[in-house]
Amino acid sequence: MPLRALIFDVDGTLADTERDAHRVAFNQAFAAAGLPFDWDVPTYGHYLKVTGGKERLRNFLNDHPALPQLSDADIARIHRQKTAFYVEMMNAGLLTLRPGVERLLNAARDTGLPVAIATTTTLANVESLLKTTLGQDGPDRFQVIGAGDIVAHKKPAPDIYTYVLKRLGLPADDCLALEDSENGLRSAVSAGLATVITQNEYTRDQDFSSALRVLDQLGEPDAPAWVLQGKEAGNPVVVDIPVLIQWLAEKA
Ligand code: XBP
Numbered sequence: 001m002p003l004r005a006l007i008f009d010v011d012g013t014l015a016d017t018e019r020d021a022h023r024v025a026f027n028q029a030f031a032a033a034g035l036p037f038d039w040d041v042p043t044y045g046h047y048l049k050v051t052g053g054k055e056r057l058r059n060f061l062n063d064h065p066a067l068p069q070l071s072d073a074d075i076a077r078i079h080r081q082k083t084a085f086y087v088e089m090m091n092a093g094l095l096t097l098r099p100g101v102e103r104l105l106n107a108a109r110d111t112g113l114p115v116a117i118a119t120t121t122t123l124a125n126v127e128s129l130l131k132t133t134l135g136q137d138g139p140d141r142f143q144v145i146g147a148g149d150i151v152a153h154k155k156p157a158p159d160i161y162t163y164v165l166k167r168l169g170l171p172a173d174d175c176l177a178l179e180d181s182e183n184g185l186r187s188a189v190s191a192g193l194a195t196v197i198t199q200n201e202y203t204r205d206q207d208f209s210s211a212l213r214v215l216d217q218l219g220e221p222d223a224p225a226w227v228l229q230g231k232e233a234g235n236p237v238v239v240d241i242p243v244l245i246q247w248l249a250e251k252a
């Protein structure tokens, strides 16, 4: 199958945003609203199983009936505040892209391979991350950005990948998804996409058995990635477009 587009997840895939950015922004919003709780690193890791910030907060409150319960409108208001804190953090330039991400994006641009985004996070978060890491025109490098509430069902449902494929006008067989989590993998695979996983601290113990390959990162020429699952397991690799073309060709 020809490779005609790369579709990137954002949180955990383009950058390690969850622990030190999303989690911190949630806690800032909880404090600003006078709420008597916050999320430490393990608690946040546990609730990452729920995709979407508003949905994550609702799920947490359901599990803690003794805490003040919030209406949907309150959750939406607190979440808007959380987004503002997150964007502020991005604008301060606190985060960098994961190894190999910018190199791969540049290679796609240089070879005319379209790139797109399929994420559960809010569009403002994606735009601020892309602008501070890739420059003001960062978001324009992506042919489609599918984000947040644009679809009815967030990952692990296939909706966001199906939406992006439709907007790209391409069949799933000709595209490749890059993800970091089991929820993201389930979403992409349900939409028919072969998926490469770059796992991280929060996702390392998740089930990636349906992935094309599992890696620790994309790697750089002077600091390669390691293949953790798949044909070349145990070998170093620097993920570039010829490597991805070769892997996609294995999809029967
Ligand atoms: C990650 C998510 C998001 C973020 C928080 O999605 O599930 O909910 O944790 O962002 P992905 P919001 O890995 O698909 O990018 O608070 O804006 O939902």
Ligand code: MG
Pocket (backbone or CB within 6 Å): 009, 010, 011, 012, 013, 179, 180, 181, 184
């Ligand atoms: Mg992710």
